[in-house]
Amino acid sequence: METTASVHTTTVASLSEANRSNILQYLYHHGISSRAQIAKALGLTPAAITKITARLIEAGALEETGDIEGRKNRRSIGLSLDATRFHVVGVKFARSLVQIGVFDLAGALLGLDNLPPVTDGTIGETIRDIHRRVNLLLDRDPRIVAIGMAVPGPYLREVGRIAVVSGMQGWRKVNFITEFTHAFRVPVFVEHDARAGALAHYLFDRESGGDLAYYLVGEGVGLGVIDHGRLFNGAIGAATEIGHVSIDVDGRLCDCGNRGCLERYCSTPAIHAMLVEDGQVVPDAAAMSHTQACRALFAKAHDGDERALAMVRSVGRYVGYGCVTIMNAFNPRRVVIGDIVAEAGEPMLREVRRTVADRAIPELVDSTEILLSGLDADAAVAGAAAVAVTQFLERPSLFFDVSGAS
Amino acid sequence: METTASVHTTTVASLSEANRSNILQYLYHHGISSRAQIAKALGLTPAAITKITARLIEAGALEETGDIEGRKNRRSIGLSLDATRFHVVGVKFARSLVQIGVFDLAGALLGLDNLPPVTDGTIGETIRDIHRRVNLLLDRDPRIVAIGMAVPGPYLREVGRIAVVSGMQGWRKVNFITEFTHAFRVPVFVEHDARAGALAHYLFDRESGGDLAYYLVGEGVGLGVIDHGRLFNGAIGAATEIGHVSIDVDGRLCDCGNRGCLERYCSTPAIHAMLVEDGQVVPDAAAMSHTQACRALFAKAHDGDERALAMVRSVGRYVGYGCVTIMNAFNPRRVVIGDIVAEAGEPMLREVRRTVADRAIPELVDSTEILLSGLDADAAVAGAAAVAVTQFLERPSLFFDVSGAS
Structure with missing residues (x-):
């Protein structure tokens, strides 16, 4: 078991590595910057910055980019982490x-x-x-x-x-x-x-910010939470398992041993089972893969089929219940919904937002953005x-x- | 909205303050230590330690305590943060x-x-x-x-x-x-x-470790999660609201707007309502406060009353459902159950553990300790x-x- 001792020693185990990493991250997120800008932002002395960046340049991680405009029109040399070189x-x-x-x-x-x-x-x-x-x-x-x-x-x-x-x-x-x-x-x-x-989303989408939840609703239902710029992992890396959080303690049995796991209501296999049972909205669902069946449903809803739309809304309600739990448990600024089920698009998202407006604490409703991922499922x-x-x-x-x- | 920029700058805004704080925390958790021990544990140079501790001694935060035994039997001066002085x-x-x-x-x-x-x-x-x-x-x-x-x-x-x-x-x-x-x-x-x-629990109980959940089951139901030595707060401080996480999306309505909130099933007001409705186990429950009614129930269960025991077990089951959610959502090493409902003691705890064994992922069951708080409710x-x-x-x-x- 981890003791408080190891907590404190690992946190600051290598200040040098932390400084190097902070410089790389600053350049990654802010683009070309002068040594003075970096020093100011990171609270490091100019001497420390000079020493650390010299090693990083020598090692090939950073490069100098010639003059950039500094404060009071003074020219200074820019540093760059060229993202295309790696x-x-x-x-x-x-x-x-x-x-x-x-x-x-x-x-x-x-x-x-x-x-x-x-x-x-x-x-x-x-x-x-x-x-x-x-x-x-x-x-x-x-x-x-x-x-x-x-x-x-x-x-x-x-x-x-x-x-x-x-x-x-x-x-x-x-x-x-x-x-x-x-x-x-x-x-x-x-x-x-x-x-x-x-x-x-944190690294490749400039809009995301540092308090972010990625809510994956696909073949499984999963969650990744970034809190103040750090991933939340838990003691053995099993935290944020929203797919196995129960939304009904007397509900459907899950492979994990729990009952009423969210995954049993809005993952693609759950939607597929619903379509097979229904037999009408996507008549040949039984012969399809989970993804194919879901895409057939979403296409029909997109074309205005009322029963398909009702099913998409029902899925959205379950995705919304999960979203309320995410907000109450992790309080992110932004919840990004992604993977196959996000392809259901606006009608699903509207139902998620309606469910959240009904059930989440008003202050959280006001301060949380809910949107669909810009990354499509293949690009995940x-x-x-x-x-x-x-x-x-x-x-x-x-x-x-x-x-x-x- | 917080941007990635501010995330990075605030994290390392004041390295000096971070160093001071790390030294105080080290001494707080480890007791009297030499400058060399602290330097090694925190990855700081001896010169830096000397400078920072000199200021902290001068300011009255730390004090020197005379010789302690160091490595290879060399004597060195100990530093101490005297917890009784503040x-x-x-x-x-x-x-x-x-x-x-x-x-x-x-x-x-x-x-x-x-x-x-x-x-x-x-x-x-x-x-x-x-x-x-x-x-x-x-x-x-x-x-x-x-x-x-x-x-x-x-x-x-x-x-x-x-x-x-x-x-x-x-x-x-x-x-x-x-x-x-x-x-x-x-x-x-x-x-x-x-x-x-x-x-x-993190500060005052040496056994707790740095990955800890405190599960407060009393007049409300709440949760505090310490992950790798840090409190998990969320974007606006509203994270870890386990009391308002639904365990039944079609369940009892809650003041927060949600349905089936855990708080509606195992808080003292919920138990009190159960006792009033039952009318037999604690006949004069209606005239009591929530806490009094719960304590009367626990006393009766303690004396072996079968109906009282069955009610305590039923409460334990709900506390257990919450515990499964805590494990799947936050994956702490230890869940400490505290406040009034923890006074129900072993029969309740046994039911919590049984519910967890039934419903949580086996790897989590094996790696998570569940226990009652040593702090009694008043001492909270x-x-x-x-x-x-x-x-x-x-x-x-x-x-x-x-x-x-x-």
Whole structure:
């Protein structure tokens, strides 16, 4: 068990690394800046900034960019973290869908690979395929500095395993740490998919701010919470599992052991089951995949079919119940709803907002923005890339020889 | 809206203050230590430690304690933060109960005052009484350096108001910031009661560790979460409102606007209502206060009355549902259940653990401790004191003249 001792020592274990990271993050978020601007913003002395940035420039992390205009029209030299000089690989594991993308540090997509659909029987084969494809990318692109992976949660980060994967428990047998950590020439970082999505919005969307929840409603229902610029993980990395928070303690049984889990009411498998049972709105739903069935429903609702619209609104109500819980539990400034179910669009979002207006504390209703993600579901692989970018910014000594810096 | 810019700048705004605070916290948690031990633990240079501690000694925050034994039997001078030299006042506002206590920094109770019971009509009078009594304490005890207040949540910290107080909305009209912030010779800090309870366990109980949830089940139901040594507040301070998280979206209506709020099933007013409806287990329940009725029930269960035991178990089940949600949402290492309902003791706790074993993810069941608070309900005023102690440790420049330190 963690003691207060280790809490305090790890927090400030390496002030040098923290200073380096703060400088990289400042340049990442603010663009070209002078040493004086950085020193002022970070509360560091000019001497410290000069010393640390000299090492970072020497190590190849930063570069000088010539004169920029400073205070009182004095010219000063700008520093830059060029986001196009470093690439990362993002691997997104959905249950049946694995995608591999290459991105630059700013989140620009440089290439995307869709793997063949995965079933419980082909997980081993898929893992081998990922090794092969990622190695190929690394051989071809020397700018790649890290690999991020996004996996369905709850992901036990210390163990390397996913604890529950409703409907596809085969993934539980994969140990992501032993399988991937030392498999490539660059470091690998694994994160829960909804947290990866939160990081993607935090890093790649300038509007997001530092108090943000990414509410993933897709094949599973997940949540990533960024509080004052930091991901909320919990003691063993299993926090913010909104999909397994019960909305009805006497409700539907879930694979996790709980009853009435939110995931059982508004994930794509839950919607698919509803469509099969209904039999009318999407008559051939039984023959479709979860995603296909949901997209067929959303298309019909989009065309104005009243029954389809009513079903979308009913889904929106459940997404809204989850949203009320997110607000009462985590109080973010912004809730971004993403993944497949977000494709239902405005009619769903309207119902979420109505449910929130009815049920959340008025002060929270007024101070919380609820919107749909700008990233489409396929692009959620950007979250995996954001996991790698986060580590690059937070742990520069893993990527550069900064020995001697302070 | 907070931008990423302000997130980064405030985090490292004052490295000097952070260093001072880290030194105070280290000494607070570890007792007498040498400069070398502190430097090593905090990753600071010996020169920096010498400079900062010199200022803190000069300002009266720390003192040297003579030789202690160091590495390789070398003697070195010890530094100490003497917890008995500084006192704090804690004011706890429950709905009908206000208590004022004086504590030292280590949480030792030096004096306790119970105010007359409060009703919606006497809130103004109570506020005046608090001013008078606190000023009297300040006059008598020059060691008092700060006042902490614990109020029922959700408390809107930027505004100074409580957003919802089920059953006693009069408290909503009190603005704690304008009422108290500049009212006394020492600074005042206000915190949500369950968070104050979490701080009390974190600071005053060595066993607690840094990943801790304090689950207050009393006149209201609240939660304080400490994650890696930091309180989780949310964007406007309204996070961790477990009492208003729904356990049944079609359930009982709550004052907050939501349905099925946990608070409606296991708070003392909910238990009281159950007892009045039942009419047999505690026949004169209708004439009692919420707390009295609950204590009568617990006493009867303690004496082996089967119906009383069944009711306590039923309450325990609801407390357990909340506990499962706490684990899935916040993943603490330890959940400490406190306040009036915790007085139900072992039969209640057993039912909570059974519910958790049934419904939580096995990995979480194995890695989470659930126990009853060592602090009894009256002593929860210690939480208010812990709010003041936390500020004393985190913001030393508010309490000492440390100008010139770095």
